[in-house]
Amino acid sequence: QSALTQPASVSGSPGQSITISCTGTSSDVGGYNYVSWYQQHPGKAPKLMIYDVSNRPSGVSNRFSGSKSGNTASLTISGLQAEDEADYYCSSYTSSSTPVFGGGTKLTVL
Amino acid sequence: QITLKESGPTLVKPTQTLTLTCTFSGFSLSTSGVGVGWIRQPPGKALEWLALIYWNDDKRYSPSLKSRLTITKDTSKNQVVLTMTNMDPVDTATYYCAHSPPSGIAAAGPFDYWGQGTLVTVSS
Numbered sequence: 001q002s003a004l005t006q007p008a009s010v011s012g013s014p015g016q017s018i019t020i021s022c023t024g025t026s027s028d029v030g031g032y033n034y035v036s037w038y039q040q041h042p043g044k045a046p047k048l049m050i051y052d053v054s055n056r057p058s059g060v061s062n063r064f065s066g067s068k069s070g071n072t073a074s075l076t077i078s079g080l081q082a083e084d085e086a087d088y089y090c091s092s093y094t095s096s097s098t099p100v101f102g103g104g105t106k107l108t109v110l
Numbered sequence: 111q112i113t114l115k116e117s118g119p120t121l122v123k124p125t126q127t128l129t130l131t132c133t134f135s136g137f138s139l140s141t142s143g144v145g146v147g148w149i150r151q152p153p154g155k156a157l158e159w160l161a162l163i164y165w166n167d168d169k170r171y172s173p174s175l176k177s178r179l180t181i182t183k184d185t186s187k188n189q190v191v192l193t194m195t196n197m198d199p200v201d202t203a204t205y206y207c208a209h210s211p212p213s214g215i216a217a218a219g220p221f222d223y224w225g226q227g228t229l230v231t232v233s234s
Contacts, residue, residue: 001173001174003156032215032216032218034213034214034219036217036220036221038157038221040157045206045225045226045227046149046157046206046221046224047224048220048222051219051220051222052220057177057222083137088156089156091157091159091220091221093215093217093218096173097170097215097216097217098159098162098170098171098172098173098217099147099159099162099217099218100159101149101156101157101158101159102156103156105158110135
């Protein structure tokens with residue numbers, strides 16, 4: 001199974017909204033509503049931000065939202081804040097009955 | 111409060127077998143639907159999922175590493191063990207264990223709690 005495709009980097013100014021895409025195939029992202037998103041600050045463990053495409057765990061800001069269209073899932077961060085600067089990874093369930101991660105996206109807050 | 115912690119060697123030689131232990135608290139691996147997974151991250155690179163084990167001993171492995179991995183659990187000790195054979199310098203990475211809550215399909219659930227990770231270096 002191949003890693004899901006994410007842009008290497010995205011950037012935005014404080015207060016703006018940004019969207020990170022996660023592209024797979026009909027055998028993973030497109031075939032199931034089991035996409036998760038993780039935030040990882042340098043030297044830290046990943047943190048779950050979105051699960052099952054669009055659900056937020058308790059304690060995660062409602063500035064984070066997830067969606068999916070066809071084989072592409074998206075993470076949108078609104079009202080960008082300096083603390084949002086981090087690496088973001090998507091993950092999806094696959095037809096191999098295993099999960100797969102994306103290549104990661106570095107978010108820079110200008 | 112769910113916590114997980116990885117332990118094991120920090121340095122292994124090429125061709126050796128790596129054994130990592132994940133010791134957890136705040137949940138039981140005998141609870142229906144619960145799983146524990148292993149994920150690794152080479153320095154400066156992306157996350158890579160390795161293996162999962164569930165409450166009912168259902169086990170899943172990364173297709174690309176399946177021949178080298180074994181995951182087991184000791185419910186009484188609240189531990190999950192991952193072994194990886196024939197280690198190579200490319201296996202140098204931070205290895206994480208993580209909790210997976212019950213989901214509609216096994217292996218579809220997210221990883222909602224993570225350990226701090228342990229850096230394993232493969233070098234002679």
